[in-house]
Amino acid sequence: FDVVENVDISNYEGIFVFAEQRYGKLKTVSLELIGKAKSLAQELNTSVTAVLLGHSIDNLSKELIAYGADKVLVMDAPWLNDFNDHVYGEVMVKLIKDYKPEIVLIGATSNGRSLAPHISSSLRTGLTADCTVLDIDKEERLLLQTRPAFGGNLMATIVCENHRPQMSTVRPKVFKPLEPDYSREGIINILPIPTPVERFVEKIKNIDNNETISLADADIIVSVGKGIGSAKNIQLAKDLADVLGGALGASRSVVDSGWIPYSQQIGQTGKTVAPKIYIACGISGAIQHIAGLADIETIVAINIDPDAPIFKVAHYGIVGDCREILPMLIKKIK
Amino acid sequence: MNIVVCIKQVPDTTEVKLDPKTGTLIRDGVPSIINPDDKAGLEAALRLKDEKGAHVTVVSMGPPQADLALREALSMGADEAILVTDRAFGGADTWATSSTLAAALNKLDYDLIVTGRQAIDGDTAQVGPQIAEHLKLPNISYAEEIKVDGDTIVVKRQYEDRYDLLKAKLPILITALAELNKPRYMKPGLIFDAYREKEVKIWTLKDLDVDMSNIGLKGSPTKVKKSFTKGAKQAGKVYNVDPQESAEIIVNKMKEKFIL
Ligand SMILES: Cc1cc2nc3c(=O)[nH]c(=O)nc-3n(C[C@H](O)[C@H](O)[C@H](O)COP(=O)(O)OP(=O)(O)OC[C@H]3O[C@@H](n4cnc5c(N)ncnc54)[C@H](O)[C@@H]3O)c2cc1C
Ligand SMILES: Cc1cc2nc3c(=O)[nH]c(=O)nc-3n(C[C@H](O)[C@H](O)[C@H](O)COP(=O)(O)OP(=O)(O)OC[C@H]3O[C@@H](n4cnc5c(N)ncnc54)[C@H](O)[C@@H]3O)c2cc1C
Numbered sequence: 001f002d003v004v005e006n007v008d009i010s011n012y013e014g015i016f017v018f019a020e021q022r023y024g025k026l027k028t029v030s031l032e033l034i035g036k037a038k039s040l041a042q043e044l045n046t047s048v049t050a051v052l053l054g055h056s057i058d059n060l061s062k063e064l065i066a067y068g069a070d071k072v073l074v075m076d077a078p079w080l081n082d083f084n085d086h087v088y089g090e091v092m093v094k095l096i097k098d099y100k101p102e103i104v105l106i107g108a109t110s111n112g113r114s115l116a117p118h119i120s121s122s123l124r125t126g127l128t129a130d131c132t133v134l135d136i137d138k139e140e141r142l143l144l145q146t147r148p149a150f151g152g153n154l155m156a157t158i159v160c161e162n163h164r165p166q167m168s169t170v171r172p173k174v175f176k177p178l179e180p181d182y183s184r185e186g187i188i189n190i191l192p193i194p195t196p197v198e199r200f201v202e203k204i205k206n207i208d209n210n211e212t213i214s215l216a217d218a219d220i221i222v223s224v225g226k227g228i229g230s231a232k233n234i235q236l237a238k239d240l241a242d243v244l245g246g247a248l249g250a251s252r253s254v255v256d257s258g259w260i261p262y263s264q265q266i267g268q269t270g271k272t273v274a275p276k277i278y279i280a281c282g283i284s285g286a287i288q289h290i291a292g293l294a295d296i297e298t299i300v301a302i303n304i305d306p307d308a309p310i311f312k313v314a315h316y317g318i319v320g321d322c323r324e325i326l327p328m329l330i331k332k333i334k
Numbered sequence: 335m336n337i338v339v340c341i342k343q344v345p346d347t348t349e350v351k352l353d354p355k356t357g358t359l360i361r362d363g364v365p366s367i368i369n370p371d372d373k374a375g376l377e378a379a380l381r382l383k384d385e386k387g388a389h390v391t392v393v394s395m396g397p398p399q400a401d402l403a404l405r406e407a408l409s410m411g412a413d414e415a416i417l418v419t420d421r422a423f424g425g426a427d428t429w430a431t432s433s434t435l436a437a438a439l440n441k442l443d444y445d446l447i448v449t450g451r452q453a454i455d456g457d458t459a460q461v462g463p464q465i466a467e468h469l470k471l472p473n474i475s476y477a478e479e480i481k482v483d484g485d486t487i488v489v490k491r492q493y494e495d496r497y498d499l500l501k502a503k504l505p506i507l508i509t510a511l512a513e514l515n516k517p518r519y520m521k522p523g524l525i526f527d528a529y530r531e532k533e534v535k536i537w538t539l540k541d542l543d544v545d546m547s548n549i550g551l552k553g554s555p556t557k558v559k560k561s562f563t564k565g566a567k568q569a570g571k572v573y574n575v576d577p578q579e580s581a582e583i584i585v586n587k588m589k590e591k592f593i594l
Binding site for chain 2: 085086089109110111113114115116117118120121122124125126127128129130144148149150151153154155156157158159160161162163200201202203204205206207208214216220244262263268269271276277279297298299300302306311312313314315316317318319320321324325328329331332333
């Protein structure tokens with residue numbers, strides 16, 4: 001492998017954020033990361049560069065600047081239209097070698113979690129997964145990256161002292177984006193297009209799930225666990241979600257039982273969510289489930305067992321049968 | 335076809351307990367298992383073997399007791415097992431882990447390399463794609479279904495809200511999801527062989543072509559600066575009242591929070 005010994009870390013400056021987009025729409029996590037990068041950059045007295053790869057994506061640069069990017073590097077080519085680990089990886093590696101940022105942040109999406117290790121591996125640098133806290137050690141000019149491991153049982157603060165860039169992935173909804181300001185000014189740098197990178201992997205077809213309201217964006221989530229009792233009873237929770245204009249989530253047990261598709265699973269191996277209110281119905285509150293709840297203002301839990309662990313994290317706990325309480329709740333709201 | 339599956343021995347995390355005094359993980363007496371994603375990856379490899387014939391090799395890097403995970407894999411039907419173990423490999427982050435595993439894989443013939451998406455202890459999902467990069471192999475992550483036809487593989491790749499069907503030529507590395515299948519049990523006929531007769535090959539530092547600066551703690555670009563358990567959140571209020579009143583409480587709280 002190409003090993004870079006004794007990297008002169010003082011040659012590296014600035015923060016890169018990978019601006020993930022699909023069908024010309026930015027992933028919200030990228031905007032969240034730009035906001036976070038902005039505050040890290042202030043502490044380091046440096047700037048934030050968003051890296052935007054894709055095709056026909058001109059309008060996204062302004063959005064990135066509105067959300068806090070000082071500069072946008074745009075590479076727009078037909079062969080960049082569809083995300084591909086190898087193609088995106090090669091392009092990112094080249095850009096990082098050219099621009100030498102000290103920090104690179106990538107959303108911990110399904111794509112990001114596959115792309116980031118390609119890049120770090122190739123650049124022989126550290127990568128911290130699924131960070132929930134990012135801070136700066138000003139004296140050492142180091143990124144302090146805090147993440148959960150062991151299914152959320154343990155938190156670790158990780159540093160990358162001798163290699164650059166310092167790379168982290170961050171799950172969606174961990175940080176809040178800045179209020180967009182469309183009058184902000186920034187530099188948009190349209191990059192020359194290199195010869196296309198070989199793809200190796202071709203897409204035959206893609207199948208979208210038709211989720212009604214996306215969990216990631218929902219302000220209200222009604223979530224069901226095994227305690228709901230049966231696939232049929234899930235309708236009760238769905239009805240509540242509908243009257244509240246919210247989304248339906250689930251624990252892994254419910255997904256494993258085949259009552260709800262995986263796309264609605266919340267937790268360590270599912271989605272991280274940050275609604276204003278989370279109503280957990282018949283969910284025990286295993287640590288792997290709680291791992292998917294970002295800081296949520298109000299958690300309401302309905303569980304028949306007064307000792308259920310979910311009551312340790314709920315703001316309001318209701319001891320009772322969710323199959324009885326849900327219909328009453330719906331009636332009252334209506 | 336030669337298939338190599340990377341398996342990691344992990345503590346069964348649902349049973350991990352914290353020491354109430356020190357707040358550290360209690361690992362004594364916690365059973366070890368083959369990481370769930372890896373076991374599904376192994377099962378996928380064994381099904382390909384059943385279908386079309388294949389030589390399945392399992393590789394694990396870890397302390398000597400990872401031997402047990404490898405023997406379980408042999409009992410399920412793997413043909414060959416290799417334990418990559420040496421004090422020098424200890425304390426590796428994902429970069430050093432993947433560079434060591436890549437060096438081991440380099441000594442093997444492979445058409446398909448399978449890793450799990452993610453190990454349930456370290457939880458990073460980084461080792462698979464990193465091995466692919468070290469070996470200059472293409473890679474497909476998050477495989478939910480695999481089909482091999484000749485030298486072509488078709489993978490159903492999972493995303494948050496959709497999946498893609500992707501096609502590539504072998505050799506390739508894929509990372510497997512536990513959703514792939516239900517792994518078989520150990521075969522009684524194979525258990526005896528696996529634990530008594532079969533050999534788990536041991537590869538140490540001297541067997542691999544690795545640079546000392548690329549392995550173990552020293553070869554790891556990341557360092558754990560500190561670790562701690564999450565401070566327990568203040569518990570909220572718990573009501574134990576009849577359903578009617580319960581519904582009322584929830585409605586009132588939602589009004590207070592301007593949700594209704
Ligand atoms: C590596 C790993 C990753 C994991 N990832 C995830 C993840 O991403 N997301 C996730 O959710 N889990 C995950 N899990 C699984 C997790 O450990 C739990 O097993 C799971 O969350 C339990 O789901 P549950 O609470 O719905 O079911 P159960 O544990 O079966 O709990 C059901 C609850 O319902 C209550 N109940 C029963 N009847 C009623 C009733 N009529 N009314 C009200 N309450 C009732 C019971 O008291 C109980 O508390 C993971 C596990 C592992 C090992
Ligand atoms: C609290 C804590 C936090 C950590 N955070 C980071 C971090 O952010 N970044 C980092 O680089 N390192 C980190 N590490 C180190 C990392 O956990 C180890 O390098 C670990 O050996 C591999 O990572 P993983 O468990 O995350 O594996 P994953 O990348 O999740 O594993 C994916 C797949 O790779 C294969 N695999 C992984 N390890 C082995 C093995 N030993 N033998 C065979 N196959 C294997 C398996 O098929 C597995 O399913 C952390 C360690 C701790 C204790």
